[in-house]
Amino acid sequence: MERDAESGQVSFSLFGSGVSAGVAIGYAHLVSSARLEVVHYTIEPDRIEAEVARFDQAVARVETELTRIAANASAVAEMAAFINMHRMILSDSQLSQAPRDIIRARRCNAEWALVEQTEHLAAQFDALDDVYMRERKADVQQVAERIVKALTGTARALEGPSHEENVIVVAHDLSPADMILFKQHQFAGFVTDIGGVTSHTAIVARSLNLPAIVGLHHARHMIRENELLVIDGSEGILIVNPDRQVLAEYQLKQDAYQLERQKLKRIRLTPSATIDGTPIELMANIELPDDMDAVLESGATGIGLFRSEFLFLNRNDLPDEEEQFAAYRRVAESMQGQPVVVRTLDLGADKTVNGAERSGPNPALGLRAIRFCLAEPQMFVTQLRAILRASHYGNVRLLLPMVAHAHEIDHALVLVARARAMLDQEGLPYDKSIQIGAMVEVPAAALSLPMLIKRLDFLSIGTNDLIQYTLAIDRTDDTVAHLYDPLHPAVLHLVANTIRIGARAGVPVSVCGEMAGETRLTRLLLGMGLRQFSVHPAHLLEVKQQVLRTDLGEAKSGAARVLRASDPDRIAHLVDRLNA
Numbered sequence: 001m002e003r004d005a006e007s008g009q010v011s012f013s014l015f016g017s018g019v020s021a022g023v024a025i026g027y028a029h030l031v032s033s034a035r036l037e038v039v040h041y042t043i044e045p046d047r048i049e050a051e052v053a054r055f056d057q058a059v060a061r062v063e064t065e066l067t068r069i070a071a072n073a074s075a076v077a078e079m080a081a082f083i084n085m086h087r088m089i090l091s092d093s094q095l096s097q098a099p100r101d102i103i104r105a106r107r108c109n110a111e112w113a114l115v116e117q118t119e120h121l122a123a124q125f126d127a128l129d130d131v132y133m134r135e136r137k138a139d140v141q142q143v144a145e146r147i148v149k150a151l152t153g154t155a156r157a158l159e160g161p162s163h164e165e166n167v168i169v170v171a172h173d174l175s176p177a178d179m180i181l182f183k184q185h186q187f188a189g190f191v192t193d194i195g196g197v198t199s200h201t202a203i204v205a206r207s208l209n210l211p212a213i214v215g216l217h218h219a220r221h222m223i224r225e226n227e228l229l230v231i232d233g234s235e236g237i238l239i240v241n242p243d244r245q246v247l248a249e250y251q252l253k254q255d256a257y258q259l260e261r262q263k264l265k266r267i268r269l270t271p272s273a274t275i276d277g278t279p280i281e282l283m284a285n286i287e288l289p290d291d292m293d294a295v296l297e298s299g300a301t302g303i304g305l306f307r308s309e310f311l312f313l314n315r316n317d318l319p320d321e322e323e324q325f326a327a328y329r330r331v332a333e334s335m336q337g338q339p340v341v342v343r344t345l346d347l348g349a350d351k352t353v354n355g356a357e358r359s360g361p362n363p364a365l366g367l368r369a370i371r372f373c374l375a376e377p378q379m380f381v382t383q384l385r386a387i388l389r390a391s392h393y394g395n396v397r398l399l400l401p402m403v404a405h406a407h408e409i410d411h412a413l414v415l416v417a418r419a420r421a422m423l424d425q426e427g428l429p430y431d432k433s434i435q436i437g438a439m440v441e442v443p444a445a446a447l448s449l450p451m452l453i454k455r456l457d458f459l460s461i462g463t464n465d466l467i468q469y470t471l472a473i474d475r476t477d478d479t480v481a482h483l484y485d486p487l488h489p490a491v492l493h494l495v496a497n498t499i500r501i502g503a504r505a506g507v508p509v510s511v512c513g514e515m516a517g518e519t520r521l522t523r524l525l526l527g528m529g530l531r532q533f534s535v536h537p538a539h540l541l542e543v544k545q546q547v548l549r550t551d552l553g554e555a556k557s558g559a560a561r562v563l564r565a566s567d568p569d570r571i572a573h574l575v576d577r578l579n580a
């Protein structure tokens, strides 16, 4: 730590995992992850009953809101049960009455009284032996959050100060749903205390092309509002209150980075092929139809992964068939006949619909993705109908996430057939030969490919989850982030085998996980035989540049050498040599 002689401010650096390259310079805006953090003020004696009434009105508003959500969620049994539980919690006097007594006794504002009571209840839950009951604490907190929102009239505050482009968001944690809200803002970058580099939070940051760092541990506590910050996203360094010289250095670095990106635009229309002319397909990953501008600008030749579940975040209801159809159709039409791979809902784990935030004791291993869809056939069929209908307007393909067993594919195909029969009966058009593929992101799928592949038209390797599940590393947990290793031999062999088996069977294979967008790995993947990449639009041109400079023969022998190695240092060295 150093004190700057001129400003008197303390300058220091924090180190974490850079998730998105580039340099951001801006002022800190602290965003609370404690959703219940609220203001505290005293109420004049003659205003106390009015404050109690304000609290009652907020409770009534939440009751109306939950009743509406329950009505919309009735098709999804689990969600309906969950919302009903929240209604019960809301009507319990511990939450709806006790804060009134606190307002009167302590003459405090309603938000404060509610938080006091919620914390009191949370402590009681923590003391319980019964795990199930202990877990109800989160439900009580979620209901309290709704009341706070109703009181303050604000959703979770990501609204920052006015000059957003000069603002760096500092948070303890941000959810993928929060990150989607960033798309409506122009913040300079963000940093968080926790999170892994392939968490969906980080993935969205990368797609926004915002310099970002996760896993800084104590940033939220050490940084004060409006302090000047520099993010070096490539190195994972955050500098707080940089002195003039450091600031000038980073301004230069920022200019150089932006110039580099600008130059890359020159190859936007250059056909993507290796030096010997082998064509390589470069497609884009998107979260929402609004990402299409970036896709078209990147020169992508298709959408390799549309993470459709993002349509379901940041809302209290579920998008119905018409809304989904409109979203998929818009993307399909924008791509004008180029492929659009819509991945069916990958909800669960770190992406949950508002109001249904429970996904079991170990969400990444729980009712996620295809498992969730098969457990909620009505919701799934609604999505399948929407995708099928959109297929009439472009080259739409359907991708099943997190498949581990052949029977999951069979079950999903039965539901696809049901959706098709319904559309046939209603006379609604769709692409009768729509291609159906599966993600290879669970080791079980990679290891039993011959059984799965017969049922499928294409495969897409989700390396983010494949690494998570192969190495038993929670991708959202920064405490094990250092063990998350795309170059682990087990991962490399699973990826290489999948590409090989796909090629042998004549089934196209793409990689849509973050490995596909890491230019350090482009040649390795090409050498393994990969011919289709799907990456964030913001990174597509960097990958293309690497493709254009690749000698496929050298990549092939280099990849074979990497696959024969077992020592991590040796593997890293061979990968570097491949890129030299």
Ligand code: PEP
Pocket (backbone or CB within 6 Å): 203, 305, 307, 346, 441, 461, 462, 463, 464, 465, 466, 512, 513, 514
């Ligand atoms: C993956 O797991 O690699 C993938 C592309 O899917 P997601 O990151 O959405 O889980």
Ligand code: MG
Pocket (backbone or CB within 6 Å): 401, 441, 462, 464, 465
């Ligand atoms: Mg995945």
